[in-house]
Amino acid sequence: MLLDGIRGIVGEKETEDDCSVLDIGDRLLVMTTDMLHETTDFPKGMTDYEIGWMAAAVTLSDIASMAASPADLLMAVGLDDPARLPGITRGADACCRSVDARLAGGDIDRHDELTIVSTAIGFVDHEKILRRSGAQPGDLVCVTGMPGSAEAGLGGDLRYWKNLITPVPRVLEGKAFSEGGASAMMDISDGIALSLADLGRVSKVGFSLDPSLFPLIPDLPIERATDLFLFGGGDFELIATVPPDRFPVAGVDATVIGVVTEDTAILSGGSPLPHRGYLHRWE
Amino acid sequence: MLLDGIRGIVGEKETEDDCSVLDIGDRLLVMTTDMLHETTDFPKGMTDYEIGWMAAAVTLSDIASMAASPADLLMAVGLDDPARLPGITRGADACCRSVDARLAGGDIDRHDELTIVSTAIGFVDHEKILRRSGAQPGDLVCVTGMPGSAEAGLGGDLRYWKNLITPVPRVLEGKAFSEGGASAMMDISDGIALSLADLGRVSKVGFSLDPSLFPLIPDLPIERATDLFLFGGGDFELIATVPPDRFPVAGVDATVIGVVTEDTAILSGGSPLPHRGYLHRWE
Numbered sequence A, B: 001m002l003l004d005g006i007r008g009i010v011g012e013k014e015t016e017d018d019c020s021v022l023d024i025g026d027r028l029l030v031m032t033t034d035m036l037h038e039t040t041d042f043p044k045g046m047t048d049y050e051i052g053w054m055a056a057a058v059t060l061s062d063i064a065s066m067a068a069s070p071a072d073l074l075m076a077v078g079l080d081d082p083a084r085l086p087g088i089t090r091g092a093d094a095c096c097r098s099v100d101a102r103l104a105g106g107d108i109d110r111h112d113e114l115t116i117v118s119t120a121i122g123f124v125d126h127e128k129i130l131r132r133s134g135a136q137p138g139d140l141v142c143v144t145g146m147p148g149s150a151e152a153g154l155g156g157d158l159r160y161w162k163n164l165i166t167p168v169p170r171v172l173e174g175k176a177f178s179e180g181g182a183s184a185m186m187d188i189s190d191g192i193a194l195s196l197a198d199l200g201r202v203s204k205v206g207f208s209l210d211p212s213l214f215p216l217i218p219d220l221p222i223e224r225a226t227d228l229f230l231f232g233g234g235d236f237e238l239i240a241t242v243p244p245d246r247f248p249v250a251g252v253d254a255t256v257i258g259v260v261t262e263d264t265a266i267l268s269g270g271s272p273l274p275h276r277g278y279l280h281r282w283e
Helices: A002-010 A048-064 A082-098 A149-154 A158-165 A171-179 A192-203 A222-231 B002-010 B048-064 B082-098 B149-154 B158-165 B171-179 B192-203 B222-231
Strands: A020-023 A028-037 A069-079 A102-110 A115-124 A140-144 A184-187 A206-209 A238-242 A254-261 A266-268 B020-023 B028-037 B069-079 B102-110 B115-124 B140-144 B184-187 B206-209 B238-242 B254-261 B266-268
Touching (some): A020 B069, A028 A048, A028 B069, A028 B115, A048 A069, A048 A184, A069 B020, A069 B115, A102 B028, A115 B028, A115 B069, A149 A222, A192 A206, A192 A222, A192 A238, A192 A266, A238 A254, B048 B069, B048 B184, B149 B222, B171 B184, B171 B238, B238 B254
Parallel strands (some): A069 A102, B069 B102
Antiparallel strands (some): A028 A115, A140 A254, B020 B028, B028 B115, B140 B238
8 A cells, every 4th residue: 555655744634535625714615626637647548628528527526525516727738749738738627617627827848648736725614515524324326327337338238428527527417415414425437446545444334235236337237337326436426425414415326325323344135245346546 | 829819708808917806805816727738738857756746846936926925826737647647746846835835635536648637726816916907108117137037947948947847936026026116017037028028908008128237148159149039938037118217126126127118019110110029829
């Protein structure tokens, strides 16, 4: 676990959530950065516009996952070909505008391999922030969208290609979860299984999922659809825990897939959930 | 000029300064990002600690150049070898601490070539920010430190190796220039000639430099020392314009090297200054 090696330097609490958090007095400022590069992060067939969109979306999704409103985004682009910059910039700008954020600047460099780092900030009131900590036994586990779609798109299912390449950051849903009393939240970009492992570790709880509740991709064998749902990566949907008396949450089309448990195991249909998913980082 | 191609998307004003600027009510938030990679930005012989320090310093210098106080810094690291991460992180953390900033998190990725993007935010009062615009004819042109040192260090002058690899962001000096009434400011990481060209373009002024005033590196032929001073890159010093009646500026050990002129030419000893320096970007 590479991250463990630097937790002692950066701080345990600082590496716990999708964003860093800074108290600026009247509000909290959240901030996050993500590095993407061509060979591992951008599926073949994407246009430069879509690459720019995706590079912005991954950080805006982190902002959304803390129930914050994104503000500014900077993009550092290491270009293998300068002709790609306008398309990438237009895509990033469009993604920012879709959530009322601003592409505020960046840096340009040459690189053998197209490499994009987007960094975004957002703001949230002290009492409105949602973190990975805070999930309580008995809370409902809720997800937005249809997790697994992006991985299906990557696998060639053209119905879900757009989910993969131009994900829409769930900013409105993140804020609605907070307004509606959710206890903890994160995004599921690495897949539900890995996300729940992170959420459970930080909240010191476990989960019991009910596969009959999963919003599965239609027209697939159920084993395949369930596998995509639990372990597929690249969906920038949200997973939140919500006290039962606060569900449904106004403004979010969310599906309950299980409950938070005191026991720290993660079960699906009563069986332990394997710890695997979309791990594109050294961790 | 690649940057011209995206100015229409990001905005002319947004690409004018070292940082983006966001009005957050009681203060301004400034934000900047820089991509560095091994083959072009880190001189051979640097330790991982020094690489981490430098990666943080380049963005903190941009914050300093707007007279802001740095707050948080995030670092995205694309690693060719995971064993390098702790050293890089310790160096970045130390640089942040040296200016009362916080290394608040980041992202880790694999990369064929070590690639680091640091992104920093800072805060400054509305009336205290300094920009590239604002220089007035008659103002004095002032620089901190001994520009050319970093390039001399790169060329093998061991006296200045430290200037090259562990530059100290001029945060205190930046704030002192603002308190002292400077009219415009930027850092000189691309060299004085290119920096003055940027400053002059945005402020719509020119400069007349007096070579007899240059704080040159000692014990070098004067032509070589002057060349390093004007065109050497990698120094994270500040250049500021100061009304004559506000000089000297308390808290800054600055050297006057010329004056701001209404004519937009840039002259040194009466001759036009060539437009060259440390251009490591596609512009």
